[in-house]
Amino acid sequence: MELRHLRYFVAVAEERHFGRAAERLHMAQPPLSQQIQQLEAELGVTLLRRTTRKVELTRAGAVYLDRARAVLAAVDDAGAEARRVAAGLEGRLVVGCVGSATYSLLPALARTLREELPDVDFAFRGEMLAPDQVAALLARTIDLALLRPPVDHPSVRLSTVRRDRLIVALPEGHRLARRRRLGIADLETEDLVVHASGGRSVMHGIVARLCRAAGFEPRVRHEVSETSTLVTFVASGLGVAVVPEPVAELGVTGTVYRPLTGEHRIDLAAAVRVDDDSPVLARALAVLGELTRQT
Structure with a gap:
């Protein structure tokens, strides 16, 4: 049995006429009749009653029609789904x-x-x-x-993806917040809040290098893993931080931001x-x- 046998049977069962079913399937009537006979022989049951004027489903044929439609629909759905997955329209990411x-x-x-x-x-x-x-x-x-x-x-x-400027996050009311922009050297005496060390955060290394290039060792007072925690610590007055400019969009009350002088940027990839x-x-x-x- 092949899928074409099911498609042939469904066409005859729905048309109730071999001639119309053959036209629908774009094939000659004699081969269609032979294929239906082969299907019935393989199943060992009579699916259709034929007379000179019409074709009727037997009770077995009616049951088989429902199942055949379901099988063909499942095959069509599987093909459609496979095409959508191959096109990147379905899946998980x-x-x-x-x-x-x-x-x-x-x-x-x-x-x-x-x-x-x-x-x-x-x-x-x-x-x-x-x-x-x-x-x-x-x-x-x-x-x-x-x-x-x-x-x-x-x-x-x-x-x-993009290149982000580096800025300075300060507690609201901090003396440096009165300045329009800041240099790294302005942070020499400030307690710093930084991302995790030990190679876990790229920002930790960047801040350390910027401070050393300006001639001083950073005064790291707090290390954090999450950016939201870093900004919250700054808002709490526990230190200042050098962060990528998009961090300002977090919008933590009590934190202000100032540009950092120079072309200091960090890639996002x-x-x-x-x-x-x-x-x-x-x-x-x-x-x-x-x-x-x-x-």
Whole structure:
């Protein structure tokens, strides 16, 4: 038995006429009659009663018609779904975000992805440090990482999404908040709140290098893993911080921001596995690229 036998039977059963069914199937009537006879012989039951004027379903034929329609519908649905998956219109994608991208890019990205790819199951993980995102990529628990380079792993491919300026976060009312812009040297005597050390945060290393290039060792008083915690500590008067400009969009009351003099910037990159050829990922990267070009 082949699917064509089911399609032939459904056509005859619905038309109640071999001639009309043959026209519908774009074939001659004699071969159609032979195929139906083969189907009945294989099943060992009579599906259709034929007279000179009409064709009627037997009780067995009526039951078989319902099942045949269901089988053919399932086959058609499977094909349609496979085509949609191959086109990147269905599937699942998990996106990880570094802290500053969680507040500045993730909301718009999540909305746009869900609008343009409504049948894709998207999941998002925010406030992830770069090493944690790389580990999650390699473990295949996330598929796309928005992180701060560098990443040195042969199984991970990076593409720059944007370049963010560095700014200074200060407690509201801080003496330096009266200035329109600040230099790194202005922070020499300030307690600093920074992201985690030990290679876990790219920002920790950048702040340390900027301070040393200005001729002083940073006075680190608090290390945190999450950007929201860092800004909350600043708002609480526990220190000042150097952060990417998008952090200002977090909007924590009690924190003010001032530009940092000089061309100090940090890249935001999209990281994926080099062997990931998922059509859903390709569509998500295209959406990400269009979104960042508009901003």
